Amino acid sequence: MTGRVIVITSGKGGVGKTTTSANIGTALAKSGAKVVLIDTDIGLRNLDLLLGLENRIVYTLVDVVEERCKLKQALVKDKKNPNLCLLAAAQTRDKTAVTAEQLKEICEELQEDYDFILVDCPAGIEHGFQTAISGASEAIVVTTPEMSAVRDADRIIGLLEAKEEIKSYKLLINRVRPNLIKANDMMSVDDVVDILSCNLIGIIPEDTGIITSTNRGEPIVNDENSMAGKAYKNVALRIQGEEVPFLDIDEPHGFIDKIKKFFKIKAKA
Amino acid sequence: MKDIFTNLYNKVIGFFQAEKGDSSKVIASNRLKLVLMHDRTNLDTLTMQKMREQLIKVISRYIEIDQEALDLNLEGEGDAIALMLNIPVIRARTLEEIEAIEKAEEEELAQKAAKDAEEQEDAEGSSDESEETEKNTKDSDESGNAEESVISEEEANTEENLQNEETNETEKQKVKKK
Known part of the structure; x- marks a missing residue:
């Protein structure tokens, strides 16, 4: 078995790389694939928090590289899904603790046993970014419909194009707010795709559920009623080669959304 | 007008969630406090x-x-x-028990020391092979420890839950008495 190594990157911080990694990883594992998530944000690790695994980490990526433990010992199994593992970043070191070569070796070793290796990349374009993309052959570029995020995504796409090993890269537009787009106050998905001229793999609507799911340490794909959760599930399906139409984010879903819509109609009247 | 409704809506929702006591913001701040403590102390x-x-x-x-x-x-x-x-x-x-435990511990230490001494003699006697086996046992020890810690943590989690349940029960009893 040769697993696919996909790096999730963005350039700009705070656009949702880690949330995206956690959710796509969980969705892929739920569909039966064997998945490893690697947090390469050494010194600023957070993927463990989003998965609710912060109390279970014994060894980290740096421990594996410095041979204090075997690779398998450092893989932390998810609470719910045995198909999902996390290789956490060390919190007490910095990005220079792992080199591109070392991460590449780890990815190659994991490819033998797992279907997907998702690498959560740190923000920026320096050492940490270069290390994170070293083992990958595919990339997902996360951006939001904001000027600074799109500009940084463009820079990242340029760097990915220059890298021979990256065979394909796709765009994921996060935190889309249909109301603002309708009012012409936010760039639409088409605008962003036009500017970046890059293939799309997902559109994730802004969802307050992300905040509560992060609070609980449970990825939002586990919530059947969430719009963002559904959108992430669709991304996972597209990664596995299925053709899924993009979600119609205008329609309110769930009970609370319907109440909100009801109030909005009343307010207008 | 819209703001009034959103405000009202948030207040109503907030009221019901505060009643529950396990709102996600409480969970979040507790988790974060614990993690930060570990980060700061290394x-x-x-x-x-x-x-x-x-x-x-x-x-x-x-x-x-x-x-x-x-x-x-x-x-x-x-x-x-x-x-x-x-x-x-x-x-x-009791005092006797403490003495007995101390005695047992001393004996254990003495036995360990004796064993170590024996092993050293053995190691000096034989060749590199023993070193290799030693390494192997060390490796397996490490993996054993890691597993143990994970398991015991899970146990600890369930214990916490149990404890919580117990406290809940005692609280209920108090209410009944009242």
Whole structure:
């Protein structure tokens, strides 16, 4: 078995790389694939928090590289899904603790046993970014419909194009707010795709559920009623080669959304 | 007009969630406090586990404690960090018991020392092979430890839940009495 190594990157911080990694990883594992998530944000690790695994980490990526433990010992199994593992970043070191070569070796070793290796990349374009993309052959570029995020995504796409090993890269537009787009106050998905001229793999609507799911340490794909959760599930399906139409984010879903819509109609009247 | 409704809506929702007490913001701040404590002190899970085991050993020499309910945590207020140890005591040991335990420990130490001495002699006698086997046993020891710590943590989690349930029950009883 040769697993696919996909790096999730963005350039700009705070656009949702880690949330995206956690959710796509969980969705892929739920569909039966064997998945490893690697947090390469050494010194600023957070993927463990989003998965609710912060109390279970014994060894980290740096421990594996410095041979204090075997690779398998450092893989932390998810609470719910045995198909999902996390290789956490060390919190007490910095990005220079792992080199591109070392991460590449780890990815190659994991490819033998797992279907997907998702690498959560740190923000920026320096050492940490270069290390994170070293083992990958595919990339997902996360951006939001904001000027600074799109500009940084463009820079990242340029760097990915220059890298021979990256065979394909796709765009994921996060935190889309249909109301603002309708009012012409936010760039639409088409605008962003036009500017970046890059293939799309997902559109994730802004969802307050992300905040509560992060609070609980449970990825939002586990919530059947969430719009963002559904959108992430669709991304996972597209990664596995299925053709899924993009979600119609205008329609309110769930009970609370319907109440909100009801109030909005009343307010207008 | 819209704002009034959103406000009202948030207040109503907030009222019901506050009643529950397990709102996600409480969970979040508790989780974050714990993680930050560990980050700031550089104490990882493995070290805490070791410390816990050692503390149990020393304390149970003198007091019979509920080992499973022992709660060891880092807590902080502002800049100060405190190590909080919460131990449910079952009963104090008698003087004779303490002496007996101390004696047993001394014997154990003596036996260990004797064994070590023997092993050293053996090692000196034989060739590199013994070193290799030693390494192997060390490796397996390490993996064993890692597994143990994970398991015991899970146990600890379930214990916490149990404890919570117990406290809930006692609270209910209080209410009934009233």
